[in-house]
Amino acid sequence: MSQPEPAATPSPVLALEEVNKSFGNVRALRGVSLSLYRGEAHAIAGENGAGKSTLIKVLAGVHAPDAGTVRLDGSPVGFSGPADARDAGIAVIYQEPTLFADLSIAENIFMGRQPRRSLGRIDHSAVREATAALMRRLGVELDPDRPARGLSIADQQIVEIAKALSFDARVLIMDEPTAALTGTETARLFSVVDALRAEGAAVLFISHRLGEIFELCQRVTILRDGALVATEALDGLTEDDLVRRMVGRDLEELYPKEDTTPGPSALTVRRLTREGVFHDVSFEVRRGEIVALAGLVGAGRSEVVQAVFGVDRADAGEVEVGGRKLKSNSPTAAMDAGVALVPEDRRQRGLVMEMSIERNIALTGLDRLGKGGVVRRALERGRAADWAVRLQLKYNQLSDTVGVLSGGNQQKVVLAKWLATEPGVLIVDEPTRGIDVGTKAEVHRLLTGLAADGIAVLMVSSDLPEVLGMADRVLVMHEGRLVAEIPRAEATEESVMAAATGRGSKEAA
Amino acid sequence: MNRPLEKPLRDPSKEPSREPQQPSGQREAQGAAKEETRSARSLTDLVFRVRELSIGGALVLLVLGTWLVNPGFLDDQGVQDLLLNSSILVLLATGQSVVVLTRNIDLSVGSVVGLTAFACGSFVSGTQHSALTVVLLGTALGVLCGLVSGLLVSFGRVPALVVTLGMLYVIQGVDHVWAHGQQINAVNVPDGVLELGSGSVLGVPYLPLISALVLAATAYYLRTYRSGRELYAIGSNPEAARLAGIPIRRRVLAAYAFSGAVAGFAGALWLARFGTVVADAANGWELTVVSAVVVGGVAITGGVGTVWGAALGALLLTTIGSALVVLKVNPFWEQAITGALLLAAISTDRVVRSRTTEALRKRSRK
Numbered sequence: 037m038s039q040p041e042p043a044a045t046p047s048p049v050l051a052l053e054e055v056n057k058s059f060g061n062v063r064a065l066r067g068v069s070l071s072l073y074r075g076e077a078h079a080i081a082g083e084n085g086a087g088k089s090t091l092i093k094v095l096a097g098v099h100a101p102d103a104g105t106v107r108l109d110g111s112p113v114g115f116s117g118p119a120d121a122r123d124a125g126i127a128v129i130y131q132e133p134t135l136f137a138d139l140s141i142a143e144n145i146f147m148g149r150q151p152r153r154s155l156g157r158i159d160h161s162a163v164r165e166a167t168a169a170l171m172r173r174l175g176v177e178l179d180p181d182r183p184a185r186g187l188s189i190a191d192q193q194i195v196e197i198a199k200a201l202s203f204d205a206r207v208l209i210m211d212e213p214t215a216a217l218t219g220t221e222t223a224r225l226f227s228v229v230d231a232l233r234a235e236g237a238a239v240l241f242i243s244h245r246l247g248e249i250f251e252l253c254q255r256v257t258i259l260r261d262g263a264l265v266a267t268e269a270l271d272g273l274t275e276d277d278l279v280r281r282m283v284g285r286d287l288e289e290l291y292p293k294e295d296t297t298p299g300p301s302a303l304t305v306r307r308l309t310r311e312g313v314f315h316d317v318s319f320e321v322r323r324g325e326i327v328a329l330a331g332l333v334g335a336g337r338s339e340v341v342q343a344v345f346g347v348d349r350a351d352a353g354e355v356e357v358g359g360r361k362l363k364s365n366s367p368t369a370a371m372d373a374g375v376a377l378v379p380e381d382r383r384q385r386g387l388v389m390e391m392s393i394e395r396n397i398a399l400t401g402l403d404r405l406g407k408g409g410v411v412r413r414a415l416e417r418g419r420a421a422d423w424a425v426r427l428q429l430k431y432n433q434l435s436d437t438v439g440v441l442s443g444g445n446q447q448k449v450v451l452a453k454w455l456a457t458e459p460g461v462l463i464v465d466e467p468t469r470g471i472d473v474g475t476k477a478e479v480h481r482l483l484t485g486l487a488a489d490g491i492a493v494l495m496v497s498s499d500l501p502e503v504l505g506m507a508d509r510v511l512v513m514h515e516g517r518l519v520a521e522i523p524r525a526e527a528t529e530e531s532v533m534a535a536a537t538g539r540g541s542k543e544a545a
Numbered sequence: 546m547n548r549p550l551e552k553p554l555r556d557p558s559k560e561p562s563r564e565p566q567q568p569s570g571q572r573e574a575q576g577a578a579k580e581e582t583r584s585a586r587s588l589t590d591l592v593f594r595v596r597e598l599s600i601g602g603a604l605v606l607l608v609l610g611t612w613l614v615n616p617g618f619l620d621d622q623g624v625q626d627l628l629l630n631s632s633i634l635v636l637l638a639t640g641q642s643v644v645v646l647t648r649n650i651d652l653s654v655g656s657v658v659g660l661t662a663f664a665c666g667s668f669v670s671g672t673q674h675s676a677l678t679v680v681l682l683g684t685a686l687g688v689l690c691g692l693v694s695g696l697l698v699s700f701g702r703v704p705a706l707v708v709t710l711g712m713l714y715v716i717q718g719v720d721h722v723w724a725h726g727q728q729i730n731a732v733n734v735p736d737g738v739l740e741l742g743s744g745s746v747l748g749v750p751y752l753p754l755i756s757a758l759v760l761a762a763t764a765y766y767l768r769t770y771r772s773g774r775e776l777y778a779i780g781s782n783p784e785a786a787r788l789a790g791i792p793i794r795r796r797v798l799a800a801y802a803f804s805g806a807v808a809g810f811a812g813a814l815w816l817a818r819f820g821t822v823v824a825d826a827a828n829g830w831e832l833t834v835v836s837a838v839v840v841g842g843v844a845i846t847g848g849v850g851t852v853w854g855a856a857l858g859a860l861l862l863t864t865i866g867s868a869l870v871v872l873k874v875n876p877f878w879e880q881a882i883t884g885a886l887l888l889a890a891i892s893t894d895r896v897v898r899s900r901t902t903e904a905l906r907k908r909s910r911k
Contacts (some may be wrong), residue, residue, distance in 0.1 A: 098788070119790020134785035136778050138848040147778050147789050150771055157769045186905030 047110050048073050049238045050095065050126065050207050055104030057090055062442045064090040066263045067104070072207060077229065077239040079249040079270070082259035083282055083476075083499070088242050091259070092211050095240070096128040097121030119148070127200030131212040133192035135184040142167035142180040145199045170198040174228060190221040197228060208232060209240040214248060215333050219537065226252055244500070245533075246275045258282055261474075279501065291505025292481050294488055298508065299323035301359075302492035303375070303461045305344060308353035313339045314516040317353070321461065321492040326483060328507035329496045331536045335513040337496045338380050341463045344494075345377040346370045357461060371400070376459035378450050380466045380496070386450040387438050394420035394434040397452045423452035428478060444475025451482065462486060465496040480506055500529055514538045595897065596842030596850075596890075600857045604864060611868040618871045621748075628753040629818065631863035633658075633811050635756045637830065638837045638859040639763050639852045640807030644800045645838055646767075648780040648847030649698060649705040651801060653712035654808040655830035657690045660720045661812025662822045666729030669738055669816075676741040680813045687809015688802050690716060695801025699794035713831060724824030731820025742817030752814060756856075759807065764852045776800060780847020836883050837862050840890045862886075 048071035057065040065087045072078055080088050093099045094106065097115030105112045108124055115121045121128075135144050142163050143150075151162040167180035176194055178187075184195065193213055200208050208229070214222045229252065233239055241253055249256060250270055258265040258281045265281050283290055303321040308314070314336035321327045329337045342348040344355050346367045355362040363369040370377075379385040387396050398405055398416040405419065406412040420434050427448045431441060438449050447467065454462065467483070468476040483506065487493050497503050503510055510527045512520040512535035520535035612619045637654050644651045661683040669679055690712065697708040731739065744751050767773040779786045779793050786793055816822055841858025843850030865886075866879050 096788075117790055118788050122790055128788075130788070134782065134788050136781035136785055136848065138781040138844075139774075139777060143774060143778075147786075148771060148775060148791055150774070152771070156771070158771060158774065160769075182905060183901075186902045186907075188906075 048107070049109060051107040051110075052091070052094070052101075053105045053107065055091075055094060055101045055106070057094060057099055057101050060440065060442075064262050065094070065101070066261075068259065068262070068264045070257055070264075070267065072238045072240060074206075074236050074238055075233055076255060077233055077241055077253040079253040079256040080240065080242045080259065081246070081249060081256050081278055081282055082265075083501075086259040086282070087262040088259060089211065090262075092128060092209055092240070092242070095121065095126060095207075095209060097126075122203065125204065125206035126209065127203070127205035127207065128209045129193060129196040129200065129211065129213055131215060133189065133196050135187070135192055135195060137185040138183060140181050140183055141178055141187075141195055141198075144184050144195055145170065145202050149203065166202065167198070170201055173201065174198060175224075190217050190225075193217070193225065197225075201232075205237060207238045207240065209242075211242045212244065213241075214243060214245060222248070244498075246278055249278070250275070283501070290477050290480065291502070292477070292484055293326075293506055294484050296324040296487055296508070298325040299490060302357065303344070303494065304356040305340075306354050306356070308340065308343060308355065309351050310339065310343055310348065311351050312516075314343075314513070317513075317518045319511055319518065319521070321494050323460070323490045323492050324487050325508045326487050326493040326495060326506055328503040328510045329494065329513065330498075330500070330503045330510050330532050331513035333498060335536065336516040337513050338465050340513070341377060341465055341494065341496055342379075344370075345375060345463060347377070371457060374458070374460035376400075376454035376457055376462050378447075378454050378462070378464040378467060380469070382443075382446055382450050386453075387446060389439040390437055392435045393424070393429075393431055393438055393441070393449055396438050396449055397423055397456060400453050400457045419456060420452070423456060427452055427455075427482065442471075442475075444471035444479075447471055447475070447479065451479070455486075459491065461492045461494070463494045463496075466498065467495060468497075468499065468502060476502075500532060503527070503532065504529065512536050596893075597854045597857060600841060600854065600861055604857065604861050607861070607864055607868055611871055615871045618868070623871075625745075625750060627864060627867055629750055630867060631860050632750075632752040632756040633814060633818070634830075634833065634837060634859040634863055635753075635856045636759055636807055636811045636814070637834045638841065638855040639756075639760050640804035641834045641838045642841075642843045642850065642852045642855040643763065643767070643776065644705075644804045645835075645843050645845060646776050646780045646847055646850065647797050647800050648783065649797060649800070650709060650835065650845075651691075651694060651804045651808075652706070652709040652831045652835070653690060653694055653716060654804065654834055655827045655832075656713045656716035656720065657687050657805060657808035658812040658815055658827035658830060659825060660690070660716050661686045661809040662815040662826045663720055663724055663729060663824060665813050665816045666734065666822045667723075669735055670729060670733035673735050674738070675735075676738045676817065679738050679816065680741075680810060683809045683811075683813030683816075684806050685809065687805040687807065687812065689805070690809070691802040691805015692798070694805070695798040698801065699797040717825070717828070721824050726824075728824070729816065729820075729822040734816065734820050738817050739820055740817075742814065742819070752818060755814070759810075760852055760856050767852065772796060772799070777848050780844075780849075782848070833862060833883070834859075836887050840886050842890070842894075844894060845891070 050072045052068060052070040054067045054069055055065055056063070056067060068087070068091060070091070080091065082088050090099065094101050097118045097120050100114070106115070107113065113124065115124070136147065139147070145167055146163050150158040151166065153159045164180050171178050171180065174194060174197065176191075178191060178194065184192065187195065210229075213225060217225065229239055241249065243249055253270055255267060256270050256273070256278065257267040258278070260282060299322055301320045302323045305320070306318050308317045317340050319327070329340065331337050339348060343350040346362070346365050346369060349365050355364070357370070357373040357375055360373065362373055383389060388399070394417050397420040398411065401419070402411055405415040417434060423429070424431065424434065429448050429452070430445050438446055441449065464483070468479050471479070480502070483493055483495070495506065504527050507527065508524050510522040510524075510532055511518055512522065512532055514536055515538065519538070522531055522535070608619070617623060637658070641651055641654060664686055665679045665683045668674070668682060694709050694712050697703050698705045701708075741751055746754065767776065775786070775791045775796055778789065778791055779796055783793065812827075815826060837859035838855045839845055839858070840861065841850070841854035841856065843855050862883055865882055866876070869876055869879055
């Protein structure tokens with residue numbers, strides 16, 4: 037592990053030493069060390085669930101580490117909360133901006149730190165002027181007095197950055213700040229960050245877009261399964277090197293895609309529209325095929341599959357399953373027709389967290405587990421035990437609540453719940469988000485197996501390597517429209533991202 | 546490209562300043578160079594004031610209408626009655642607003658008023674304690690009740706609705722057991738205390754003056770102190786408030802303590818005003834108070850509204866009650882009207898909010 041240290045500044049502004057952090061039985065960080073120097077932009081790379089967000093939250097004072105030290109200017113610190121970290125000069129810009137929609141931009145920036153006059157009274161005009169000055173410094177025209185409600189994501193991030201500037205942050209941490217930005221907005225953000233760095237701030241940057249990491253940063257720390265893989269200079273590395281270190285195993289092992297011959301169409305979606313959300317979406321998924329629905333966050337992918345399943349209303353268009361038109365707005369009809377939807381948010385929508393494993397698995401087939409509305413416990417347990425073996429579920433007792441399971445095993449319970457309905461069409465929304473690499477490979481193996489058995493799989497995923505590794509075809513959405521359909525052979529990171537960001541929609545297809 | 550949108554909007558600095566929480570000095574502080582800022586502010590200002598303006602308007606219409614039918618409604622006695630009747634509700638609405646702003650609710654206030662009125666009554670009966678002692682005792686008792694609710698909500702993390710509903714019944718129960726069918730009689734209450742409820746200075750009764758003072762001080766605090774603004778922040782987005790390092794639990798606890806203090810204070814005033822107190826005094830007031838607050842434009846989901854609005858709401862509800870009596874309408878209508886107002890207020894909130902969001906979205910830079 038090499039540690040090239042900028043010569044001018046020998047000691048790091050902020051450092052982590054052998055930090056551990058667990059949530060329940062999930063070890064999110066295992067002995068991670070990191071040094072951040074003045075004037076450097078440092079990237080954190082890793083797959084979903086590698087521990088990046090936890091790392092940020094430890095630095096931001098949101099989580100206290102279970103073991104290990106956080107050092108600021110060389111001396112150990114124990115942040116008791118986000119305010120402590122902020123007072124130490126650490127600013128964090130989260131993936132989802134955290135603003136007070138009802139309050140003005142000026143109040144958002146200075147909340148809790150407003151300049152004061154005598155008797156501790158807030159100096160409102162100083163707040164306003166300071167905000168206006170920050171906006172000038174950032175070169176944007178945002179009215180300090182308008183409420184944050186209704187700001188675009190890019191502008192919300194500008195407010196967050198202004199907040200960081202307002203207390204002369206020495207360390208700026210950005211978690212996927214560009215996920216929802218257009219090219220110009222990203223360029224503006226980067227120029228602001230470069231200017232801050234030139235003034236001596238240290239920047240910690242997290243992005244799934246490897247190109248941006250190379251563009252903005254000098255060094256990178258790679259995490260995998262909560263452990264440190266390496267910290268090295270980006271000079272001389274290629275994107276492939278990064279991916280190999282992030283994944284840590286052969287791509288074939290992580291994405292065990294088997295070639296299958298697609299059968300007849302299982303799911304046909306025609307001109308599906310929901311006003312203001314998605315428009316005129318048509319596609320089909322054939323038996324034995326895995327089709328990925330890719331796109332940026334907010335492109336409308338989850339909304340489309342929810343409308344297909346009938347959870348959300350569709351204003352126009354139709355869905356056919358196995359050649360028969362599906363009654364709209366009816367999840368029951370969809371289930372009866374053999375469609376299963378494994379939702380994106382397993383804690384809110386996929387599982388009843390307080391219920392036992394066996395009961396969660398039984399939820400989708402209660403009428404088949406007994407007679408006359410009475411559920412027979414033996415049948416319920418039998419079904420759960422059966423699926424637990426098939427999916428290699430790791431658990432103590434089937435009567436444990438699902439809440440105690442790790443993310444990956446929770447996801448397996450959701451899958452079991454839906455696979456137990458013996459679907460002909462399986463829709464999975466972000467099937468491997470927030471689960472460890474080992475379980476991820478298992479889920480992928482399972483999906484491949486299901487496709488080989490003739491099930492049509494529609495997979496929504498923001499994980500580009502997953503999309504490229506698993507899909508027979510990639511459908512790409514951009515701002516509510518289906519803009520590209522790319523066959524496996526032609527799907528590359530570039531072609532998918534180009535379509536997802538609205539650049540040259542059909543050229544790759 | 547924002548200009549056409551801004552033109553038709555009224556400039557707040559040209560409006561008569563009817564709201565003290567927007568000191569005019571700040572408006573003047575803006576130079577001509579800040580033309581842009583000013584017009585954008587007028588949009589948001591207007592939105593936040595639509596409620597107060599419309600309630601004020603409704604209040605004026607109601608008073609004028611009733612006066613035309615029965616001129617006695619606005620004679621000296623009529624006005625005094627109106628002020629006296631509304632002052633305790635205004636006080637309670639002020640305390641309640643502070644809690645509601647943090648996205649919580651305090652349903653126990655009615656029973657706190659009842660308990661403190663009775664407790665103060667039994668304490669002073671037959672003695673010569675001063676009005677000040679009574680007020681301090683009532684306030685202290687109220688703070689105690691508020692602290693219990695507040696601790697359960699903030700540190701116990703029990704939903705506010707359940708906690709304060711429980712407190713409502715517990716305090717009511719304690720009050721009834723204690724009173725044991727007895728009541729406090731005005732003849733036993735010292736004159737100094739009764740003077741507080743019936744006396745006046747320059748023709749204005751003490752009670753409305755006290756309410757106005759508490760109201761103005763609370764409004765000033767909410768607007769001018771960090772911790773006051775933080776209450777808004779907590780109600781607007783609790784998660785963001787946590788990340789901004791705001792001590793949420795302490796602030797919520799303080800909000801409940803304040804609401805309790807105001808309710809206890811109101812209980813002492815209740816004794817001073819009526820002299821005769823039964824155990825279920827102010828029974829059912831909690832819902833009137835919450836209605837007043839919501840009608841007055843404090844969002845039940847927190848983060849939005851002013852105590853001025855809440856006070857106007859309280860004034861409106863009281864006036865409706867009095868007007869119905871003067872107009873010889875069956876008083877049972879009062880509840881129906883209050884309910885209808887509440888529904889209207891919440892529906893307009895939704896519409897106005899989505900419209901503003903739309904308008905603000907258009908203002909986001911391209």
